[in-house]
Amino acid sequence: MIPTPDLSHLTKDDFEHVYEPAEDTFILLDALEQDAEELRNLKPSFCLEIGSGSGCVSAFIGTILGSSASMFLCTDINPLACRATLKTGTRNKIPLEPVQCSLTAPLLPRLSHSVDVLLFNPPYVPTFREEAEDAQGHRGIQGAWAGGAAGMEVTQHLLDIVQELLSETGRFYLVAVKQNDVPAIRRKMLEVYNLPSEIVIQRQAGREHLFVVKFFRQHITIMK
Amino acid sequence: MVRLITHNLLACHVKGCTRNNFPLLFENVQIEIQESDFNPDFLRNFMPKLEWKALVDAARQLGDTSLPLEQPEMVDEEFLKALHHVLLEIHVMEGAMVCQNCKHVYPISNGIPNMLLAEHEIG
Numbered sequence: 001m002i003p004t005p006d007l008s009h010l011t012k013d014d015f016e017h018v019y020e021p022a023e024d025t026f027i028l029l030d031a032l033e034q035d036a037e038e039l040r041n042l043k044p045s046f047c048l049e050i051g052s053g054s055g056c057v058s059a060f061i062g063t064i065l066g067s068s069a070s071m072f073l074c075t076d077i078n079p080l081a082c083r084a085t086l087k088t089g090t091r092n093k094i095p096l097e098p099v100q101c102s103l104t105a106p107l108l109p110r111l112s113h114s115v116d117v118l119l120f121n122p123p124y125v126p127t128f129r130e131e132a133e134d135a136q137g138h139r140g141i142q143g144a145w146a147g148g149a150a151g152m153e154v155t156q157h158l159l160d161i162v163q164e165l166l167s168e169t170g171r172f173y174l175v176a177v178k179q180n181d182v183p184a185i186r187r188k189m190l191e192v193y194n195l196p197s198e199i200v201i202q203r204q205a206g207r208e209h210l211f212v213v214k215f216f217r218q219h220i221t222i223m224k
Numbered sequence: 225m226v227r228l229i230t231h232n233l234l235a236c237h238v239k240g241c242t243r244n245n246f247p248l249l250f251e252n253v254q255i256e257i258q259e260s261d262f263n264p265d266f267l268r269n270f271m272p273k274l275e276w277k278a279l280v281d282a283a284r285q286l287g288d289t290s291l292p293l294e295q296p297e298m299v300d301e302e303f304l305k306a307l308h309h310v311l312l313e314i315h316v317m318e319g320a321m322v323c324q325n326c327k328h329v330y331p332i333s334n335g336i337p338n339m340l341l342a343e344h345e346i347g
Contacts, residue, residue: 045269068263071229071270082336086225095260095312097230101339105346106330109246110233114273139340 002033005059005092010084017080019053019144023205024175028121029060031173031200031212036064042169044116048073050103050158053144055085055096057119062094070116073107074098077139102136103158104165115165120158121175124151151180159185162215163193171216173200178209186213194218225335226316228282232275234330234337236323238345244325247278250285253319253332260312264304267311271295283310 007021032039044065049058052074062072074085074096082098089096104111123132125145132148147153155174162172172195176182182199189195197215204210236245280291290306321330321337328345331338 043265043269045266045273068261068266070266073230073233077340079336079338083334086335089225095225095227097225097227099230099234099337099339105237105341106234106339108237109235110275 002036002060002063004029005056005063005088007054007056007088007091009087009091010054014054014080014084017141018078018084019081019141021054021056023208024121024124024177024210025056027201027203027205027210027212028057028119028173028175031214032057032061032064032119034200035214039064039117042116042171044070046071046073046111046115046167047117047119048075048104048107048111048115048165049119050075051081051120051122051144052076052085052096052098053078053081053121055088055098057121058085058096059088059092059094061117061119062089062096063092067094072096075101075104075107077102077136077143078141079139081144104161108161108164112164114167114170116167116170118162118165118170118172120155120173122155122158123147124155124175124177124180126151126179129153147180151177152185155180155185159189159193162189163195166195166215166217168217171214174213174215176211176213178211182211182213189215226321226332226337227312228279228286228314229270229311230337231282231316231321232279232311234321234339236326236328236330237339238323238326238328238341241323241326241328245323247275247282248321248323248330250282250316251320251322251329253286253316255286256315256317257313258315260308262305262308264301267304267307268299270311271299271307279310283314286314286316288314
Protein backbone atom coordinates (compact mmCIF):
# COMPACT_ATOMS: atom_id res chain seq x y z
CA MET A 1 0.00 0.00 0.00
CA ILE A 2 1.46 3.34 -1.01
CA PRO A 3 0.19 6.05 1.34
CA THR A 4 -1.96 8.84 -0.09
CA PRO A 5 0.10 12.07 0.02
CA ASP A 6 -0.23 14.23 3.11
CA LEU A 7 -2.31 17.30 2.22
CA SER A 8 -2.91 18.48 5.79
CA HIS A 9 -1.04 21.73 5.05
CA LEU A 10 -3.84 22.76 2.66
CA THR A 11 -6.87 24.42 4.25
CA LYS A 12 -10.52 24.84 3.38
CA ASP A 13 -9.54 28.27 2.02
CA ASP A 14 -7.01 26.71 -0.34
CA PHE A 15 -9.69 24.37 -1.66
CA GLU A 16 -11.88 27.38 -2.51
CA HIS A 17 -9.37 28.08 -5.27
CA VAL A 18 -7.65 24.76 -5.95
CA TYR A 19 -9.37 21.48 -6.81
CA GLU A 20 -9.58 19.22 -3.78
CA PRO A 21 -8.69 15.59 -4.50
CA ALA A 22 -11.84 13.54 -5.08
CA GLU A 23 -12.88 10.23 -6.66
CA ASP A 24 -11.35 11.17 -10.02
CA THR A 25 -8.02 11.85 -8.30
CA PHE A 26 -8.15 8.62 -6.34
CA ILE A 27 -8.86 6.46 -9.38
CA LEU A 28 -5.70 7.89 -10.98
CA LEU A 29 -3.71 7.11 -7.80
CA ASP A 30 -5.12 3.56 -7.89
CA ALA A 31 -4.07 3.15 -11.52
CA LEU A 32 -0.54 4.34 -10.78
CA GLU A 33 -0.30 2.07 -7.77
CA GLN A 34 -1.46 -0.87 -9.87
CA ASP A 35 1.30 -0.08 -12.40
CA ALA A 36 3.91 0.79 -9.73
CA GLU A 37 6.39 -1.92 -10.60
CA GLU A 38 6.15 -1.29 -14.32
CA LEU A 39 6.67 2.44 -13.70
CA ARG A 40 9.78 1.80 -11.58
CA ASN A 41 11.21 -0.53 -14.24
CA LEU A 42 10.76 2.22 -16.79
CA LYS A 43 13.40 4.31 -14.95
CA PRO A 44 11.76 7.56 -16.01
CA SER A 45 13.74 10.80 -16.23
CA PHE A 46 10.74 13.03 -16.88
CA CYS A 47 7.36 12.77 -15.22
CA LEU A 48 5.02 15.55 -16.28
CA GLU A 49 1.59 16.26 -14.82
CA ILE A 50 -0.67 18.71 -16.61
CA GLY A 51 -3.01 20.64 -14.32
CA SER A 52 -1.42 19.42 -11.11
CA GLY A 53 -3.84 21.30 -8.81
CA SER A 54 -3.07 20.32 -5.21
CA GLY A 55 -0.02 18.32 -6.35
CA CYS A 56 -1.47 15.13 -4.88
CA VAL A 57 -0.94 12.93 -7.96
CA SER A 58 2.63 14.04 -8.62
CA ALA A 59 3.58 13.62 -4.96
CA PHE A 60 2.13 10.11 -5.20
CA ILE A 61 4.14 9.12 -8.26
CA GLY A 62 7.20 10.65 -6.58
CA THR A 63 6.60 8.33 -3.65
CA ILE A 64 6.29 5.35 -6.01
CA LEU A 65 9.49 6.14 -7.91
CA GLY A 66 11.59 7.74 -5.16
CA SER A 67 12.18 11.44 -4.66
CA SER A 68 15.53 11.58 -6.47
CA ALA A 69 14.76 9.04 -9.20
CA SER A 70 13.07 11.34 -11.71
CA MET A 71 12.17 14.91 -12.41
CA PHE A 72 8.59 15.74 -11.40
CA LEU A 73 7.40 18.60 -13.58
CA CYS A 74 3.93 20.01 -12.97
CA THR A 75 2.03 22.65 -14.89
CA ASP A 76 -1.12 24.57 -13.99
CA ILE A 77 -2.63 27.82 -15.25
CA ASN A 78 -3.88 28.63 -11.74
CA PRO A 79 -1.16 30.39 -9.69
CA LEU A 80 -2.69 29.16 -6.42
CA ALA A 81 -2.59 25.59 -7.72
CA CYS A 82 1.12 26.05 -8.52
CA ARG A 83 1.71 27.20 -4.95
CA ALA A 84 -0.29 24.30 -3.52
CA THR A 85 1.69 21.87 -5.69
CA LEU A 86 4.98 23.29 -4.43
CA LYS A 87 3.86 23.05 -0.80
CA THR A 88 2.59 19.50 -1.26
CA GLY A 89 5.97 18.54 -2.68
CA THR A 90 7.79 20.02 0.32
CA ARG A 91 5.36 18.40 2.76
CA ASN A 92 5.84 14.96 1.22
CA LYS A 93 9.57 15.38 0.55
CA ILE A 94 9.15 15.08 -3.22
CA PRO A 95 10.74 17.92 -5.24
CA LEU A 96 7.76 18.93 -7.41
CA GLU A 97 8.54 21.63 -9.97
CA PRO A 98 5.42 23.65 -10.79
CA VAL A 99 5.47 25.87 -13.87
CA GLN A 100 2.55 28.24 -14.37
CA CYS A 101 1.43 27.81 -17.96
CA SER A 102 -1.28 26.41 -20.20
CA LEU A 103 -0.77 22.68 -20.89
CA THR A 104 2.91 22.37 -21.92
CA ALA A 105 3.53 25.49 -24.05
CA PRO A 106 7.00 26.62 -22.82
CA LEU A 107 8.23 23.02 -22.32
CA LEU A 108 7.20 21.47 -25.62
CA PRO A 109 10.30 22.15 -27.72
CA ARG A 110 12.70 20.80 -25.11
CA LEU A 111 10.51 17.89 -23.99
CA SER A 112 9.84 16.66 -27.51
CA HIS A 113 9.89 12.81 -27.43
CA SER A 114 11.22 12.93 -23.84
CA VAL A 115 8.32 12.53 -21.41
CA ASP A 116 8.34 9.10 -19.79
CA VAL A 117 5.21 9.46 -17.67
CA LEU A 118 2.56 11.97 -18.71
CA LEU A 119 -0.41 12.47 -16.37
CA PHE A 120 -3.61 14.40 -16.98
CA ASN A 121 -6.77 14.55 -14.93
CA PRO A 122 -8.45 17.14 -17.16
CA PRO A 123 -11.50 19.34 -16.73
CA TYR A 124 -13.80 16.64 -18.11
CA VAL A 125 -17.28 17.81 -17.09
CA PRO A 126 -19.46 18.62 -20.12
CA THR A 127 -20.48 22.31 -20.05
CA PHE A 128 -21.26 25.01 -22.58
CA ARG A 129 -18.22 25.69 -24.74
CA GLU A 130 -17.91 29.32 -23.54
CA GLU A 131 -17.87 28.10 -19.96
CA ALA A 132 -14.73 26.04 -20.58
CA GLU A 133 -12.98 28.90 -22.37
CA ASP A 134 -13.89 31.43 -19.67
CA ALA A 135 -12.81 29.05 -16.93
CA GLN A 136 -9.37 28.62 -18.48
CA GLY A 137 -9.16 32.39 -19.03
CA HIS A 138 -9.94 33.13 -15.38
CA ARG A 139 -7.26 30.71 -14.19
CA GLY A 140 -9.33 29.71 -11.17
CA ILE A 141 -10.93 26.57 -9.78
CA GLN A 142 -13.65 26.36 -12.47
CA GLY A 143 -10.89 25.56 -14.93
CA ALA A 144 -10.33 22.33 -13.01
CA TRP A 145 -13.67 20.86 -14.10
CA ALA A 146 -15.43 22.86 -16.85
CA GLY A 147 -14.70 20.85 -19.98
CA GLY A 148 -16.99 22.40 -22.62
CA ALA A 149 -18.62 20.30 -25.35
CA ALA A 150 -18.58 16.60 -24.34
CA GLY A 151 -16.12 17.67 -21.62
CA MET A 152 -13.39 17.45 -24.25
CA GLU A 153 -12.43 21.05 -25.09
CA VAL A 154 -9.24 21.13 -23.03
CA THR A 155 -8.40 17.43 -23.34
CA GLN A 156 -8.61 17.68 -27.13
CA HIS A 157 -5.75 20.20 -27.16
CA LEU A 158 -3.53 17.88 -25.18
CA LEU A 159 -4.44 14.74 -27.19
CA ASP A 160 -3.02 16.46 -30.26
CA ILE A 161 0.45 16.83 -28.70
CA VAL A 162 0.78 13.58 -26.72
CA GLN A 163 2.54 11.83 -29.59
CA GLU A 164 5.05 14.69 -29.75
CA LEU A 165 5.72 14.56 -26.00
CA LEU A 166 6.08 10.85 -25.26
CA SER A 167 9.51 9.21 -25.17
CA GLU A 168 10.10 5.85 -26.88
CA THR A 169 8.95 4.03 -23.75
CA GLY A 170 6.68 6.81 -22.52
CA ARG A 171 3.11 6.37 -21.40
CA PHE A 172 0.21 8.74 -20.88
CA TYR A 173 -2.42 8.29 -18.18
CA LEU A 174 -5.68 10.12 -18.82
CA VAL A 175 -8.71 10.39 -16.54
CA ALA A 176 -12.03 10.45 -18.41
CA VAL A 177 -15.74 10.01 -17.85
CA LYS A 178 -18.25 8.13 -19.96
CA GLN A 179 -19.62 11.34 -21.56
CA ASN A 180 -16.16 12.03 -23.02
CA ASP A 181 -16.69 8.97 -25.28
CA VAL A 182 -13.68 6.90 -24.28
CA PRO A 183 -13.92 4.50 -27.29
CA ALA A 184 -13.78 7.50 -29.66
CA ILE A 185 -10.75 8.95 -27.85
CA ARG A 186 -8.93 5.60 -28.03
CA ARG A 187 -9.82 5.12 -31.70
CA LYS A 188 -8.59 8.59 -32.62
CA MET A 189 -5.30 8.18 -30.75
CA LEU A 190 -4.66 4.89 -32.52
CA GLU A 191 -5.73 5.95 -35.99
CA VAL A 192 -4.28 9.47 -36.06
CA TYR A 193 -1.26 9.14 -33.78
CA ASN A 194 -0.54 5.40 -33.78
CA LEU A 195 -0.83 5.28 -29.99
CA PRO A 196 -2.61 2.17 -28.71
CA SER A 197 -4.17 2.20 -25.27
CA GLU A 198 -5.76 0.13 -22.57
CA ILE A 199 -8.23 0.88 -19.82
CA VAL A 200 -6.35 0.53 -16.54
CA ILE A 201 -9.37 0.95 -14.26
CA GLN A 202 -12.99 1.96 -14.65
CA ARG A 203 -15.57 2.40 -11.92
CA GLN A 204 -18.81 4.09 -11.02
CA ALA A 205 -18.34 6.83 -8.42
CA GLY A 206 -21.63 8.49 -7.52
CA ARG A 207 -23.04 9.87 -10.76
CA GLU A 208 -19.77 9.58 -12.65
CA HIS A 209 -18.50 6.58 -14.58
CA LEU A 210 -14.75 7.15 -14.36
CA PHE A 211 -11.94 5.71 -16.48
CA VAL A 212 -8.16 5.79 -16.41
CA VAL A 213 -6.84 5.13 -19.91
CA LYS A 214 -3.18 4.47 -20.59
CA PHE A 215 -1.67 5.29 -24.01
CA PHE A 216 1.74 4.04 -25.15
CA ARG A 217 3.80 3.59 -28.27
CA GLN A 218 2.96 0.76 -30.64
CA HIS A 219 6.07 -1.41 -30.21
CA ILE A 220 5.93 -1.57 -26.42
CA THR A 221 4.63 -4.77 -24.88
CA ILE A 222 2.81 -4.01 -21.68
CA MET A 223 3.89 -6.48 -19.03
CA LYS A 224 1.00 -7.73 -17.00
CA MET B 225 11.31 26.11 -7.34
CA VAL B 226 13.19 27.21 -10.42
CA ARG B 227 16.22 24.98 -10.34
CA LEU B 228 18.62 24.91 -13.25
CA ILE B 229 17.19 21.55 -14.29
CA THR B 230 13.87 23.36 -14.87
CA HIS B 231 15.47 26.40 -16.49
CA ASN B 232 17.15 24.00 -18.94
CA LEU B 233 13.67 23.04 -20.24
CA LEU B 234 11.95 26.41 -20.60
CA ALA B 235 11.76 28.28 -23.89
CA CYS B 236 10.02 31.51 -24.85
CA HIS B 237 6.73 30.66 -26.57
CA VAL B 238 5.49 34.08 -27.68
CA LYS B 239 3.80 33.91 -31.08
CA GLY B 240 6.43 34.07 -33.82
CA CYS B 241 9.37 33.88 -31.42
CA THR B 242 11.01 30.69 -32.66
CA ARG B 243 14.71 31.52 -32.97
CA ASN B 244 17.16 32.23 -30.20
CA ASN B 245 14.23 31.76 -27.78
CA PHE B 246 16.24 29.36 -25.57
CA PRO B 247 17.75 29.55 -23.02
CA LEU B 248 16.09 32.38 -21.13
CA LEU B 249 18.40 34.78 -19.29
CA PHE B 250 18.05 35.29 -15.54
CA GLU B 251 17.47 38.82 -14.29
CA ASN B 252 17.49 40.28 -10.76
CA VAL B 253 17.42 36.87 -9.13
CA GLN B 254 17.46 35.87 -5.48
CA ILE B 255 18.80 32.38 -4.95
CA GLU B 256 18.68 29.87 -2.13
CA ILE B 257 20.78 26.75 -1.74
CA GLN B 258 18.79 23.72 -0.57
CA GLU B 259 20.46 20.35 -0.20
CA SER B 260 18.93 17.35 -1.97
CA ASP B 261 19.62 13.61 -2.17
CA PHE B 262 22.52 12.67 -4.46
CA ASN B 263 21.46 10.09 -7.07
CA PRO B 264 24.32 9.30 -9.51
CA ASP B 265 22.15 6.99 -11.67
CA PHE B 266 19.58 9.70 -12.24
CA LEU B 267 22.33 12.19 -13.17
CA ARG B 268 24.01 9.78 -15.60
CA ASN B 269 20.68 9.10 -17.34
CA PHE B 270 19.86 12.76 -17.41
CA MET B 271 23.13 14.02 -18.88
CA PRO B 272 22.27 13.29 -22.55
CA LYS B 273 18.97 15.16 -22.11
CA LEU B 274 20.64 18.40 -21.03
CA GLU B 275 21.42 21.36 -23.23
CA TRP B 276 24.92 21.55 -21.82
CA LYS B 277 25.94 25.03 -22.93
CA ALA B 278 22.68 26.51 -21.66
CA LEU B 279 23.29 24.86 -18.28
CA VAL B 280 26.88 26.04 -17.95
CA ASP B 281 25.97 29.58 -19.02
CA ALA B 282 23.05 29.72 -16.56
CA ALA B 283 25.24 28.43 -13.72
CA ARG B 284 27.89 31.04 -14.48
CA GLN B 285 25.21 33.72 -14.58
CA LEU B 286 24.37 32.68 -11.02
CA GLY B 287 28.03 32.72 -9.98
CA ASP B 288 28.78 28.97 -10.11
CA THR B 289 31.78 28.08 -12.30
CA SER B 290 32.21 24.45 -11.23
CA LEU B 291 31.08 22.87 -14.53
CA PRO B 292 33.40 22.45 -17.53
CA LEU B 293 32.44 24.06 -20.85
CA GLU B 294 32.17 20.65 -22.52
CA GLN B 295 30.56 17.55 -21.03
CA PRO B 296 33.50 15.38 -19.93
CA GLU B 297 33.97 11.96 -21.51
CA MET B 298 35.00 10.42 -18.21
CA VAL B 299 32.28 10.92 -15.63
CA ASP B 300 33.65 10.64 -12.11
CA GLU B 301 32.08 11.16 -8.71
CA GLU B 302 33.56 14.63 -8.31
CA PHE B 303 31.98 15.76 -11.58
CA LEU B 304 28.61 14.19 -10.71
CA LYS B 305 28.62 15.99 -7.33
CA ALA B 306 29.25 19.32 -9.07
CA LEU B 307 26.49 18.55 -11.58
CA HIS B 308 24.13 17.53 -8.76
CA HIS B 309 24.70 20.83 -6.98
CA VAL B 310 24.25 22.98 -10.08
CA LEU B 311 21.18 21.14 -11.41
CA LEU B 312 19.29 20.43 -8.23
CA GLU B 313 20.41 22.53 -5.28
CA ILE B 314 20.44 26.10 -6.58
CA HIS B 315 16.91 27.47 -6.31
CA VAL B 316 15.91 30.74 -7.93
CA MET B 317 13.22 32.09 -5.62
CA GLU B 318 12.57 35.58 -7.03
CA GLY B 319 13.46 37.49 -10.19
CA ALA B 320 12.72 36.90 -13.85
CA MET B 321 13.74 35.06 -16.99
CA VAL B 322 14.04 37.12 -20.16
CA CYS B 323 13.92 35.96 -23.78
CA GLN B 324 17.12 36.88 -25.63
CA ASN B 325 15.20 37.28 -28.86
CA CYS B 326 11.89 39.08 -28.14
CA LYS B 327 12.79 40.34 -24.63
CA HIS B 328 9.60 38.93 -23.13
CA VAL B 329 9.92 38.86 -19.32
CA TYR B 330 8.74 35.77 -17.41
CA PRO B 331 8.58 36.59 -13.68
CA ILE B 332 9.61 34.18 -10.93
CA SER B 333 7.81 34.62 -7.62
CA ASN B 334 7.98 32.38 -4.53
CA GLY B 335 10.00 29.93 -6.59
CA ILE B 336 7.34 29.57 -9.32
CA PRO B 337 7.95 30.70 -12.90
CA ASN B 338 5.00 32.42 -14.54
CA MET B 339 5.15 31.33 -18.17
CA LEU B 340 1.61 32.41 -19.06
CA LEU B 341 1.16 34.73 -22.01
CA ALA B 342 -1.54 37.28 -22.78
CA GLU B 343 -4.14 36.25 -25.36
CA HIS B 344 -2.50 38.24 -28.20
CA GLU B 345 0.93 36.73 -27.55
CA ILE B 346 -0.16 33.10 -27.95
CA GLY B 347 0.93 31.36 -31.13
